[in-house]
Amino acid sequence: MNRPLLPNKHLPAARRAGAPTTFQVKSFGCQMNVYDGERMAEMLTAQGMNAAEENAQADLVVLNTCHIREKAVDRVYSDIGRMRYEDGTRPMIAVAGCVAQAEGGEISRRAPTVDIVVGPQAYHHLPELIGKAVRGEAALDTDMPAASKFGALPARPRQARPTAFLTIQEGCDKFCTYCVVPYTRGAEISRPCSAILDEAKALIDGGVSEVTLLGQNVNAWTGEDERGRHMGFDDLIRALADLPDLSRIRYMTSHPNDMTDGLIRAHAEVPKLMPFLHLPVQAGSDRILKAMNRNHTVESYLTIIDKMRAVRPDIAVSGDFIVGFPGESESDFEATMTLLDQVRYSMAYSFKYSPRPGTPAADMSDQISPDVMDERLQRLQARINAHQVEFNSATVGKRVPILLERVGRYPGQLIGKTPWLQSVHVTAPHAALGDVIDVDIVSAGPNSLAGEIAGRKAA
Structure with a gap:
């Protein structure tokens, strides 16, 4: 019988003997981590391992981590400390992602039960590292090789859902003073156009009809076409749009400095x-x-928004x-509130500043007290929520x-996304996941909409 992990720190921590045959990958943080987690799971499956159910016992647990905020790091170590099974054993534990990159061998010193540490640019070496851990050897890889890891990953299998993430660019050259990404993900690297198109075609053949292109600075992507001619991000979008069975294209996360006029025009023309x-x-401010x-400045940012709304109102x-x-x-904070009212975001993510070791901002004077940050965040989120409603x-x-995209909680209910990324609940017993259907929106809440199949009134 599968048994869940127990939070009993007094149980012995002997690792289960032998090579793992089942695994779980638990991803935290951004969409790129979700993508990386999916690719690690596909790679382990290709090695003959089986994915264990959520909260079930697994021989290997991969924690695919985020290092953006301090609480995210603390959660990793908390999860490691809870990994004990009822029979007194623990799984093989691999820490992957940005925490692994940032802390390296310190993880194993701080948490001796960790067997494998692998950074986000080296996770294609995970099978080799598992072999080392089984043999009792040190299993650490936080290299950032110039060669792309993507060529070492298996082909994309058939997807269980009609949407998928597709990483096209990694790393960051912007060096924002609060951010660890340049240190944990490395310099900006763009995947070749041909590799992106091949992966997109494999996803489409596997049932995907919408792709979300991912990158730390996704709109910084550059490449070449089959004739060696330069391509910008907007050219890549147009190439993907030529794939006949792809219905929708999205992308994130963008940087204002890389918002070209060509990309803005693509929103009008594609x-x-x-x-x-x-x-x-x-x-x-x-x-x-x-x-x-x-x-960038507030003025240059608003200019981008104005240009975008001019071509796509x-x-x-x-x-x-x-x-x-x-x-x-x-007054700086009030300037942010003013910007909120000017743009009127459909949604927004907001966080309290979290000092990250090694970043310039962590050593700045005039750190803001937690109480002030809490109060300002509450005001900011109230304004964001009002605009979202x-x-x-x-x-x-x-x-x-x-x-x-997915099944709802009630019989016959399905949940889909509008072009504007809003979730819609609709009773559609004769529709299937992956269908695009017209619905009449009948009510709205802060986080989702309710719809009826077009032209049909509820009984």
Whole structure:
């Protein structure tokens, strides 16, 4: 019988003997971590291992970690400490991702039960590292090789859902003063166009009809076509749009400095490119943006939004905000609130500043007190939520196409996404996942919409 992990720290921690035959991959953080977790799972499956059910006993547990905020790091060590089974054994434990890259061998010293440490640019070596761990050898790989890891990964298998992530670019050259990504993911690297198209075709052949292109700075992607001619990110989008069975294209996360006029035009000219733009700004004060080394201003950011709305008036804009950056005054914060009212985001992610070791901001004076950050975050999120409700409510009474992605909680209920990334609940007993159907939006909440199949009134 499968038994869950127990939070009993007094049980012995002897690892189960032999090579693992079952695994779980637990991913935390951004969409790129989700993608990496999926690729690790596909790789382990290709090695003959079987995925264990969630919360069930597995021989190998891979913690695919995030290092953006301190709490995320603390959670990793907390999870490691809880990994004990009822029979007194523990699984083989692998720590992957950005925490592995940032802390390296310190992880095994701090948590001796960890068997494998592998960074985000080396996870294609995971099978070799498992072999080392089985033999009792040190299993650590945090190299950032120049060669792409993607060529070492197995072909994409058939997907169980109609949407999929597709990483096209990794790393960051921007060096924002609060961010660890340049140190944990390395310099900006773009995957070749041909490799991206091949992976997209494999996903489409496996049942996917929508892809979300991923990158730390996804719109910084550059490449060449089959004739060696330069391609920008907008050219890649147009090449993907030529794939006949691909219905929708999305992308994230973008940087304002890489928003070209060509990419803006693509939103007007490529019907498969959804009217949704995730464009983090982080703050509404030029003084704070300069301290963050963001290299854009509020004015230049708003100019991008104005250009986008000029060519695609229905565009939904989302963003990221950091509250309590060192030196942030009340007037700086109010400038961020003003920016919120100017843009009126359809949704936004917001966080309290978290000092990360090794980043310039961690050593800045004028660190903001937790109480002030808490109060400002509550005000910011209340404003964001109000705008989100406003955006969703404006959809009521409209007929919109939704791509059905998953089963709802009630019989016959399915959940799909509008072009603007809103979740819609609809009773559609004769529809199937992957279908695109027209629905009439009848009500809206802060996080989702309710719809009826177009032209059909509820009984």
